[in-house]
Amino acid sequence: xxxxxxxxxxxxGSHLCEELLKTKKxxxxxxxxxxxxxxxxxxxxxxxxxxxxxxKQNICKINKIKKYFKDAQVVxxxxxxxxxxxxxxxPNEFILNNYLGTINILESMRHYNVKKIVYAASSSCYGNTKxxxxxxxxxxxxxSPYALSKNLSEKTIIYYSKMYKMKYISLxxxxxxxxxAQFNNQYSSVxxxxxxxxxxxxxxxxxxNGKQTRDFVHVKDTVKAFKNAGLLGIDNKIYNIxxxxxxxxxxxxxxxxxxxxxxxxxxxxx
Numbered sequence: 660x661x662x663x664x665x666x667x668x669x670x671x672g673s674h675l676c677e678e679l680l681k682t683k684k685x686x687x688x689x690x691x692x693x694x695x696x697x698x699x700x701x702x703x704x705x706x707x708x709x710x711x712x713x714x715k716q717n718i719c720k721i722n723k724i725k726k727y728f729k730d731a732q733v734v735x736x737x738x739x740x741x742x743x744x745x746x747x748x749x750p751n752e753f754i755l756n757n758y759l760g761t762i763n764i765l766e767s768m769r770h771y772n773v774k775k776i777v778y779a780a781s782s783s784c785y786g787n788t789k790x791x792x793x794x795x796x797x798x799x800x801x802x803s804p805y806a807l808s809k810n811l812s813e814k815t816i817i818y819y820s821k822m823y824k825m826k827y828i829s830l831x832x833x834x835x836x837x838x839x840a841q842f843n844n845q846y847s848s849v850x851x852x853x854x855x856x857x858x859x860x861x862x863x864x865x866x867x868n869g870k871q872t873r874d875f876v877h878v879k880d881t882v883k884a885f886k887n888a889g890l891l892g893i894d895n896k897i898y899n900i901x902x903x904x905x906x907x908x909x910x911x912x913x914x915x916x917x918x919x920x921x922x923x924x925x926x927x928x929x
Contacts, residue, residue: 661687661731662889663773665718665764666738668697670839671779671832675735675882676705684890686710689727692738693717701839718760721767728767733889736764737779739809746805757808758815765819775826777889778816781809782833782874782899792874792903795831813897826895828888830881833901837878849908850875853915863912871908874901 662679666672667690679685689712690702705711716723718738728734739757740746746753761778768776785793786800801807813829820827836850856863884900887893 660685660733660890661689662733662735663689663691663728663731664735664737665691666697666736666779668692668694668699668701668713669737670697670701670837670841671835671878671881671885672697672735672737673701673705673839674837674878675737675885676702676711678879678882678886680705680708680710682886682890687712689714689731691716691718691724691727696741696841718763719755721763724763725767725770728771728773731768731771731773732775734764734768734773734776735779735885735889736761736776739779741781741805743783743803743805746803746808750804753804753808757805758811761812761815765816765825768825769819769823773825775889775894776816776828777885778813778827778829779885780813780829780831780897781806782831782901784810784813784831791905792901793899795897795899820895828893828895829897830884830888830900831897832881833874833876833899835876835878835881840878848875849873850911853912857915863915865908865912868909873908874903874905875911876901 662685664672664676667676669692676688676690679688688710691714694715699706702713706713714727718724738760740753782793783803783806784799784801785797786802788797790797799810801810816827816829819825834848836848840848840851853863881900
């Protein structure tokens with residue numbers, strides 16, 4: 660089986676490639692990534708594996724990527740701009756990369772009759788939901804251009820599945836954390852921010868009283884969900900990927916605090 664992983668040099672994508680290599684059924688993994696946010700360093704464990712082919716290319720350029728979809732059976736589509744706060748400043752960029760990029764993926768699949776896509780959707784589609792744990796049938800409330808671009812992509816994938824008999828699984832990811840998570844911007848998830856601050860022996864930053872809650876899921880659990888969605892014959896479903904439990908930011912901060920005795924409160928973070 661040949662599979663394609665878009666965004667395969669990113670945080671989650673690189674872990675997914677490692678997980679897919681454990682499966683004998685997968686004979687070839689083609690990674691498409693323009694390295695805007697991903698890096699080849701994330702692939703250092705696998706890049707020399709004979710099953711891996713890396714292509715530096717932008718999914719917004721359909722004429723540059725279409726040929727790589729020939730003979731593929733499954734596409735794991737993770738490539739996207741993922742900075743929700745930045746999307747307010749650059750909405751056009753997010754719509755171009757996330758929504759139109761997804762259409763290019765779908766058109767490339769249609770051209771070569773690729774039958775299945777596993778999509779990295781986002782729990783941001785639920786907005787500030789008060790339903791905990793959140794059900795897949797919860798109301799959609801896109802509160803950022805990022806959330807809108809991801810949700811529109813999901814809807815378009817479902818449309819293509821009906822029109823062109825493609826199979827899909829959409830995984831709405833909650834707050835994924837773990838090794839290789841990005842620390843290079845102020846909008847990273849709170850655990851990643853705390854890890855960065857701890858590594859530099861800095862005080863931990865918490866918004867207000869820290870009683871806000873988040874659902875966190877480890878990247879290893881996340882990529883197992885992707886692999887199962889792509890290879891186990893589950894089709895045309897939407898799943899939330901999280902722990903199902905919301906943790907208070909203040910409680911997470913205290914876990915770090917016990918280890919490095921550093922803790923402070925700031926406004927405008929997390």
